[in-house]
Amino acid sequence: MKLLIIALAIVLSGCGSEWSGEGKTANWKSLFSIWVQNDTTDVRNFTGFGYDIEAKYFSHLPDGAVCEGTILFEGRLRTGTITFNNNTWVINTGPGDPNCNALNKVITYVLDDQALTLITDVETHWH
Numbered sequence: 001m002k003l004l005i006i007a008l009a010i011v012l013s014g015c016g017s018e019w020s021g022e023g024k025t026a027n028w029k030s031l032f033s034i035w036v037q038n039d040t041t042d043v044r045n046f047t048g049f050g051y052d053i054e055a056k057y058f059s060h061l062p063d064g065a066v067c068e069g070t071i072l073f074e075g076r077l078r079t080g081t082i083t084f085n086n087n088t089w090v091i092n093t094g095p096g097d098p099n100c101n102a103l104n105k106v107i108t109y110v111l112d113d114q115a116l117t118l119i120t121d122v123e124t125h126w127h
Contacts, residue, residue: 027113027114028113029111029113029114029116031046031073031077031109031111031116032046032047032048032049032050032073033046033047034046034047035116035126035127036126036127037124037125037126038124038125038126038127044126046073049071049073050073051073051074051075051076051080052072052073052074053072053073054070054071054072054085055070055071055072056068056069056070056071057069057070057071057084058090059084059087059100059103061094061098063094063095063098064093064094064095065089065090065093065094065095065096065097065098065100066089066090066093066094067087067088067089067090067098067100067103068087068088068089068090068100069084069085069086069087069088069100069103069104070083070084070085070086071083071084071085072085075109077111078110078111078112079108079109079110079111080108080109081106081107081108081109082106082107082109082118083105083106083107084103084104084105084106084107085104086104087100087101087102087103087104088100088101105120107119107120108120114127115127
């Protein structure tokens with residue numbers, strides 16, 4: 001009986017976790033990391049987030065404006081979606097309201113070792 005309980009605990013400890021080891025290589029980079037868009041200085045900081053938990057997210061735009069909204073990661077290790085929602089301008093940031101509503105969208109992600117591809121109407125690559 002003790003062996004069954006221990007085996008069940010080991011199996012359940014990996015359920016739903018990004019770090020269950022499935023499909024990963026030695027050079028794996030977590031989705032929940034800091035990502036820089038290839039050939040730009042655009043940065044997305046996904047540290048501290050997890051799957052299936054809607055959380056507050058701030059988008060810092062090049063003109064100094066900041067948009068506050070929510071972010072939700074759904075899916076698992078290699079592919080899924082990221083939903084940005086309820087984006088509003090943080091007053092007194094940047095030169096004025098940058099139309100933060102335009103940031104509300106669902107993005108498909110594909111994660112491959114050290115590379116992240118984000119797909120909306122265009123495909124962008126991050127490292």
